[in-house]
Amino acid sequence: MSIPLKKRTDFIKKIEVWTVPNFSSCLLAESKLEDSHPEFKAGFDNNFHHEFKAGFNDNDKWLVSVTLKTRPASRFKKSISVKVDPVNPSEIKHPIYASVLAVGHYNYRFQVYSKIRQPDVNYDSKDYRNREHSMAFGFHIDQSPPYGSLYFVNGTLTLEIEINTYRDKDTCFPTHPHPVERIDSRVPDSLLELYQTRNDNGDVIIKVQNNEFKIHKNVLETRCPVLNELIGDSNLLALEDINPKVFEMVVEYLYTGYVLNTNDQLVDNAECLLEAGHRFKLESLKNICIRPLTEYYIVKDNLVDAKILAIRCKSVALSLYLWDLHVFNSKHKFRYSKENMPSDYELWRRGTILGGHLMYLGEEVKKRGFDPQDLLEEK
Numbered sequence: 001m002s003i004p005l006k007k008r009t010d011f012i013k014k015i016e017v018w019t020v021p022n023f024s025s026c027l028l029a030e031s032k033l034e035d036s037h038p039e040f041k042a043g044f045d046n047n048f049h050h051e052f053k054a055g056f057n058d059n060d061k062w063l064v065s066v067t068l069k070t071r072p073a074s075r076f077k078k079s080i081s082v083k084v085d086p087v088n089p090s091e092i093k094h095p096i097y098a099s100v101l102a103v104g105h106y107n108y109r110f111q112v113y114s115k116i117r118q119p120d121v122n123y124d125s126k127d128y129r130n131r132e133h134s135m136a137f138g139f140h141i142d143q144s145p146p147y148g149s150l151y152f153v154n155g156t157l158t159l160e161i162e163i164n165t166y167r168d169k170d171t172c173f174p175t176h177p178h179p180v181e182r183i184d185s186r187v188p189d190s191l192l193e194l195y196q197t198r199n200d201n202g203d204v205i206i207k208v209q210n211n212e213f214k215i216h217k218n219v220l221e222t223r224c225p226v227l228n229e230l231i232g233d234s235n236l237l238a239l240e241d242i243n244p245k246v247f248e249m250v251v252e253y254l255y256t257g258y259v260l261n262t263n264d265q266l267v268d269n270a271e272c273l274l275e276a277g278h279r280f281k282l283e284s285l286k287n288i289c290i291r292p293l294t295e296y297y298i299v300k301d302n303l304v305d306a307k308i309l310a311i312r313c314k315s316v317a318l319s320l321y322l323w324d325l326h327v328f329n330s331k332h333k334f335r336y337s338k339e340n341m342p343s344d345y346e347l348w349r350r351g352t353i354l355g356g357h358l359m360y361l362g363e364e365v366k367k368r369g370f371d372p373q374d375l376l377e378e379k
Contacts, residue, residue, distance in 0.1 A: 003305045005271055005297040011166040013295075014054035017103075018064060023157035051087065054163035055094065061087040064100065064161055082113040084161065092119050095171050095337075097164040104151040106185040107258040109160070116173050120338055164295070169337035172299040175324040185257035185284070194219060195255035206237045211244040213251055223254045226280045242279075246272045253285045267292045271309065278313035290317050298322070300329055304364045311370050326361070 046068040054060050065083045084098045100113035151157065166173075194216055202214030206227075217235070220228040231237045239247065246269050249259045259266050259273070266273070270292040277285035298306045303322055310318040329335055336342060362372050 003308075005293070005302060005305055005309065007268070008296050008299065010168055010171060011164045012056060014052075014058070014163045014165070016052045016054075016161045018050045018052075018159045018161060020048050020066060020157040020159070022155055023068075023152055050161075052161065055092075055096075055165040056167075060092055060096075060163075060165065062098075062161075062163060063087050064159070066157070066159070080112070080157075082159070084113060084115060084163075086117075092117065094119060095166040095169060095173070097166075097173050099162045101160040101162070102151045103153075103158040103160050105153055106187065107256075107260075108151075108185055110151065112159075116335065118169070118335075118337060170340055172325075172329065173335055174294050175321060175328055187255070187257040191219065191223075191255050191257075195252075198251075198255070204231060204235050204237070206231075206239060206247070208239050208242060208244045208247045211247075213247065215251060215254070219254055224280055224282065242276060243269070243272055245269060246276050249273055250276050250280065250282070250285065253282065253288070257284070259285070259288055261292070267296050270297065274309070274313050274315065274318075278315070286313065286315055287317055290315070290321065293318065294321050294325075298325065300325070303361060304368070307361060307365050307372070308368055308370050311365070311372060311374050 048066040048068075050064045050066075052062055052064070054062055063085050065085070067081045067083075069079045069081060082100050084100060086092045096115075096117045098113070098115040098117070099111060101109045102112050103109055164174075198216060199214050202216050204215045204217050204220065206213045206215060217228075217231075220231065227237070245265060249265060249269065250273075253259050261267060266288070270289045274286055274289040274293065277283070277289065293306075293309075298321075303326060306322055307319065309315075310322065365372055
């Protein structure tokens with residue numbers, strides 16, 4: 001039996017988009033400076049800062065820092081690093097999870113920073129168990145101009161900053177770093193143009209309950225062979241066993257390569273959209289669903305239900321995430337509040353019985369009538 005996952009309501013998410021204009025011009029200027037001034041061989045940095053508010057009632061102030069690093073003697077002569085820090089650490093009273101994504105062409109996203117922070121807890125940076133606590137990273141720029149063109153749209157660096165603020169000090173954080181699954185969102189500009197005119201000149205009609213969707217036949221041929229085969233030589237298809245909102249997002253994906261979270265539609269329908277991606281054999285659409293599922297639905301108490309969902313939808317990415325979440329919550333002390341933080345001995349003991357926990361998870365899945373081995377077997 002498969003039980004739908006329940007949406008979390010124990011945190012608030014604040015998203016802010018920060019654009020750094022003329023960023024590629026800064027890169028080019030530094031290249032010229034590097035060539036004309038040999039004394040810069042040791043390297044130099046160029047810093048950009050952005051302050052914004054998050055948390056409950058926007059009471060928490062955060063500072064985002066972007067550093068353009070130039071290291072002529074290094075293999076990667078230029079790189080970008082990102083950090084997110086509270087302006088006043090003592091004012092942060094709730095657990096937070098921070099993430100920064102570089103946004104490029106075709107809605108392509110690449111995580112350049114993530115961080116978990118528990119209030120009133122200090123960590124020894126040399127302790128390997130705490131390596132999740134604060135991880136600042138970025139990406140290398142090893143191309144000729146336009147440097148890193150995938151992430152510099154019209155010379156502008158765009159960062160999507162996300163701060164999750166949790167009410168409960170003993171919350172279940174996402175895994176960390178929490179990577180964005182690889183999403184093939186690159187589609188020809190011609191498809192984007194067709195998306196705007198599909199209701200006027202779409203030559204195929206797909207009826208979903210009481211709704212009609214017009215789609216171009218050639219789009220189905222190239223983007224969704226499963227639907228194209230169902231339609232065959234006809235120009236009409238009826239689908240009664242899918243939610244119209246979900247199918248509307250499928251259509252958006254077919255034309256644009258992505259699904260925007262307009263009015264929380266992606267978050268609210270993530271599980272159903274994952275099932276639709278499996279049904280129509282759209283792997284990238286399935287990967288789009290992973291992040292909202294892992295942030296808004298999956299916690300320590302519903303790993304069995306989430307594992308069954310991964311098996312039903314043949315989602316290896318979701319299954320791997322569940323493994324990581326189970327491991328991190330079993331071994332990493334910084335995921336717990338100061339009042340309930342396990343001792344080093346308890347963490348060591350958990351590590352020795354971790355395999356037993358995972359075996360138990362598999363047994364519970366089998367009791368529900370599912371086989372973990374089916375994850376890789378296409379029926």
